[in-house]
Amino acid sequence: MKKFIENLPKAELHLHIEGSFEPALMFKIANRNKISIPYNSVEEIEKAYKFNCLQDFLDIYYQGASVLITEQDFFDLTYSYLQKCAAQNVRHTEIMFDPQTHTERGIAFETVINGISKACEVAKEKLGVTSLLIMSYLRHLSEEDAFKTLEQSFPFKDKITAVGLDSSEKGNPPSKFKNVYEASIKEGYIPVAHAGEEGNSDYVWEALDILKIKRIDHGNNALQDETLIEEIKKRDIALTVCPLSNTALQVVTDLKKHPLKKMMNLGLKITINSDDPAYFGGQVNQNYIEIQEALNLTKKDLYELAKNSFQYSFLDSKTKQIYLNELENYYKLNS
Ligand code: ADE
Ligand code: ZN
Numbered sequence: 001m002k003k004f005i006e007n008l009p010k011a012e013l014h015l016h017i018e019g020s021f022e023p024a025l026m027f028k029i030a031n032r033n034k035i036s037i038p039y040n041s042v043e044e045i046e047k048a049y050k051f052n053c054l055q056d057f058l059d060i061y062y063q064g065a066s067v068l069i070t071e072q073d074f075f076d077l078t079y080s081y082l083q084k085c086a087a088q089n090v091r092h093t094e095i096m097f098d099p100q101t102h103t104e105r106g107i108a109f110e111t112v113i114n115g116i117s118k119a120c121e122v123a124k125e126k127l128g129v130t131s132l133l134i135m136s137y138l139r140h141l142s143e144e145d146a147f148k149t150l151e152q153s154f155p156f157k158d159k160i161t162a163v164g165l166d167s168s169e170k171g172n173p174p175s176k177f178k179n180v181y182e183a184s185i186k187e188g189y190i191p192v193a194h195a196g197e198e199g200n201s202d203y204v205w206e207a208l209d210i211l212k213i214k215r216i217d218h219g220n221n222a223l224q225d226e227t228l229i230e231e232i233k234k235r236d237i238a239l240t241v242c243p244l245s246n247t248a249l250q251v252v253t254d255l256k257k258h259p260l261k262k263m264m265n266l267g268l269k270i271t272i273n274s275d276d277p278a279y280f281g282g283q284v285n286q287n288y289i290e291i292q293e294a295l296n297l298t299k300k301d302l303y304e305l306a307k308n309s310f311q312y313s314f315l316d317s318k319t320k321q322i323y324l325n326e327l328e329n330y331y332k333l334n335s
Contacts, residue, residue: 001289001292001293001299001302002289004299004302004334005285005288005289005292005302006088006089006285007089007330007334008089008288008302008303008306008327008330009089009091009306009323009326009327009330010088010089010090010091010272010284010288010305010306010309010310010327011090011091011092011093011094011271011306011309011310011313011323012085012090012092012093012094012273012274012284012309013093013094013215013238013240013271013273013309013312013313014094014096014217014218014240014242014271014273014274014275015081015093015094015095015096015273015274015275015276015277015284016061016096016097016098016136016166016275016276017077017078017081017095017096017097017116018061018064018065018068018077018097018098018101018276019061019275019276019277019278019279019280020077020080020081020084020276020277020278021064021065021068021077021278022080022278023039023042023045023046023278024042025076025077025080026045026064026067027042029067029068029073029076029077030067032073033067033069033070033073035066035067035069037063037064037067038063048060049248049279051248051249051250052250053198053249053250054168054169054197054198054249054251055168056249057248057249057276057279058167058168060279061276061279062101065098065101065102066105068102068107069107069111070111070115071111071114071115071118072115073115074111074112074114074115074116074119075115075116075118075119076119077115077116077119078095078115078116078119078120078123079119079122079123081093081095082119082120082123082127082129082131083123083127084277084283085123085127085129086123086127086128086129088283088284088285089285090129090284091128091129091130091310091323091326092129092130092131092310092313092315092319092323093129093130093131093132094131094132094133094134094161094162094313094314095116095120095131095132095133095134096133096134096135096136096164096166097112097113097116097133097134097135097136098136098138098166098167099112099113099135099149099152099153100137100138100141100145100146100149101138103149103152109149109152109153109156110155110156113133113153113156113159113160116133117133117156117159120133130315130319132161132162132313132314132315133159133160133161133162134160134161134162134163134164134192135149135153135160135162135163135164135189136163136164136165136166137149137163137164137165137166137177137180138166138167139165139166139167139168139169139172139176139177139194140167140168140172141167143176143177143178143179143180146177146180147179147180147183150163150180150183150184150187154187157187157188160189161189161190161314162189162190162191162192162214162314163181163184163189163190163191163192164192164193164194164217165177165192165193165194165195165207165211166194166217169194169195169197169198169199169203170198170199173199173202173203173206174193174195174203174206174207174210174211175206175210177211178210178211181210181211181212185212190214190314191211191212191213191214192213192214192215192216192217193207193211193213193216193217194217194218195207195213195216195217195218195219196216196218196219196220196221196222197217197218197219197220197221197249197251198249198251199221200221200224201221201222201223201224201225201228203221204216204219204221204222204225204228204232205225205228205231208231208232208235208237213237214237214314215237215238215239215240215312216232216237216238216239216240217239217240218239218240218241218242218246218251219232219239219240219241220241220246220251220252220259222239222268223259223262223263223266229266229268232268233266233267233268236269237269238268238269238270238271238308238311238312239263239268239269239270239271240271240273241260241263241270241271241272241273242272242273242274242275242280242287243255243258243260243272243287243290243291243294244274244275244280244281244282244286244287244290245274245275245276245280246258248279248280248281249280254294255290255291255294255295256294256295258291258294258295260272260291260295261295261297261301264301264304264305269308269311269312270305270308271305271308271309271312272284272287272288272291272305272309273287274286274287288302288305299331299334299335300335303327303331303335306327307324307327310323310324310327311324
């Protein structure tokens, strides 16, 4: 099964580039920028990665991101992740980035976007990995602040496909961002949002009805409401599920109790993703491997999950079909 997963062509649809920041690279960039971080070794950093909830993690995640200063830093961070994609048969990825995490510290929007997008261009050419970018608004900040970010993105619109919503969910419902989502959609961005990770099913309803999202990030708590499940199916909206993130942040107590298979059995369109792989103990293939073992998933289940990852990506239909054909051939030869 491990080999089958490793060679399975797949897409990753829920990945925060700041969450892919491995401790070794963090040290290297911190040293290069002469910034001190409160750890003496990679081991010390890894020891600090114990979380009781989303906020515990976010505090450390923002601290880690604060060593990123130059365009080269953002390039290196992104290219390092894309190399891991290539090694895992991740053929396509949709990368979230949090501009406000950086602009709040005085880093220019263009430094962030240029570093990230240049790495994506090089990776397409050299590694054959395609990518799209999702600009995510930080929900603990105001809608006004999100509007500023939207405006900063205008000169770079051709590099950004979608807008997302992340950071502290509880107390920051999707409805807080109604106007900025409306404006983002008018600008041509596809709306997605984190919903139902720690927030309840009402947050998922709001994300659907008020923000008009086309994909749900996490969505675990949608299972609290049968009418909502039917509505998600009716609208043909996929969920980007992140198993190792869910256990690391105590959203799920044990992978064996993870609702992923139940979600699939209910007819929901599920994908497997790593969320913040440097913090949660595994890249996307590790997520597939561990959830397969925990829930006894079959090759057919894994094929379906990988198929959804291409089907529910925001790629144009022609490119999507190329990847789907590649997957189909792989499955025929290896099932
Ligand atoms: N930012 C990075 N990872 C996140 C997650 N899992 N939930 C909310 N915000 C995030
Ligand atoms: Zn996330």
